[in-house]
Amino acid sequence: MTETKNSGVSDICNLCPKKCGVDRDLKKGFCNQNNDIKISLYQLHKFEEPVISGKNGSGAIFFCGCNMRCKFCQNSKISRGGGKTVTNEELTDIFNKLINMGTNNINLVTPTHYTKKLSEILENKFTVPIVWNSSGYELPESIKLLNEKVDIFMPDLKYSDNDLALKYSFCGDYFEYAKKAIEQMVKQTKPLYINExxxxxxxxxxxxxxLPGQITNTKKIIDYVSKTYKNDVLFSLMFQYIPFNLNNNDPLNRKVNKREYDILTDYLFSSDIENGFVQELSSANKVYIPDFAD
Ligand code: SF4
Structure with a gap:
């Protein structure tokens, strides 16, 4: 492998399951980003799970681009472009600024397509935990680059139904890849620890x-987590879905209803998962979506 002059990272990008094989100094891949890190916003975010946000907030840094293109993405303003380029030094300064503001952690939001560069920055040690807040659509070998650099992995496990994953997020192999990536995360991070x-x-x-109307998709996720990890991990069942960018007749063009909420919370409570969080239905509100810069 050769090194590029500008970024110091490998020419060819196969960082995620999309395996675009492109030189991102010359061309963008499916994530729509080259090797320069772009961010849209950083802030003390109060609406993550209580163990992440706490009272002070979580120092969230929102990266531009994404290796999935969920049709209903509520952050499409940044997941498909926009933002401001930052150097490694500028990003390190942002980490330190958030720490000085009293953050509980540094929360890297949608970081997968910058794994290599972030692993370079994370050679530096910081005084708060580093959170990897990702889609879960990742490769174990890329996760390994973060060994001893990331303290908390916070992946989504979006789909057990790959037809749904293909239809709405262009990745018909989501479940297999996400399972393997999460397995690696559990293997390489320290055990679950919540301080005093x-x-x-x-x-x-x-x-x-x-997702609305997708009860089986969620039940299979609960079954999988319950059977595989039980209480070695925390599990968060989220009800904040709001339809964005969908046609009026799309089955996902509505919020999750009370009946679905009751069925799925009952299902979770009757599983072996004991540690985690369930969002209220009222969390499906635009007030919780950060105001991203263009
Ligand atoms: S990180 Fe981007 S360019 Fe690289 S393989 Fe994934 S989608 Fe393609």
Whole structure:
């Protein structure tokens, strides 16, 4: 492998399951980003799970681009472009600024397509835990680059139904890849630890966003997490889905209803999963979506 002059990372990008094989100094891949890191926003985010946000907030840094293209993405303003380029030094300064503001952690939101560059920056040690807040559509070998650099993995486990994954997120192999990536995350991070102030310091928190009418998709996720990890991880069942960008007649063009909420919370409570969070239905509100810069 050769090194590029500008970025110091490998020419060819196969960082995620899309395996575009492109030189991102010359061309963008499916994630629509080259090798320069672009961010849209950083802030103390108060609406993550209580063990992540706590009272002070989570130092969230929102990266531009994404290796999935969920049709209903609520962050499409940044997931498909926009933002401002930052150097490694500027990003390190942002980490330190958030730490000085009193953040509980550094929360890297949608970081997968920058794994290599972020692993370079994370050679530096910081005084708060580093959170990898990703889609779960990742490769174990890329996750290995973060060994001893990331304290908390917070992956989504979006789909057990690959037809749904293909239809709405262009990745008909989502479940297999996400399972393998999460397996690697659990293997390489320290065990789940929440400090005396109720703030997570290490471990894995798996998130699942419930989609309207997709009860079987969610039940299979609960079954999988319950059977595979039981209480070695935290599990967060999220009900904040709001339809964005969909046609009026699309089955996902509505919020999750009370009946679906009751069925799925009952299902979770009757599973072996004991540690985690369930969002209220009222969390499906635009007030919780950050105001991203163009
Ligand atoms: S990170 Fe981007 S360019 Fe690289 S393989 Fe994934 S989608 Fe393609």
């Amino acid at each position: 102030n109720g703030i997570m310091q290490s471990g894995v928190l798996i998130r699942h966003l419930v």
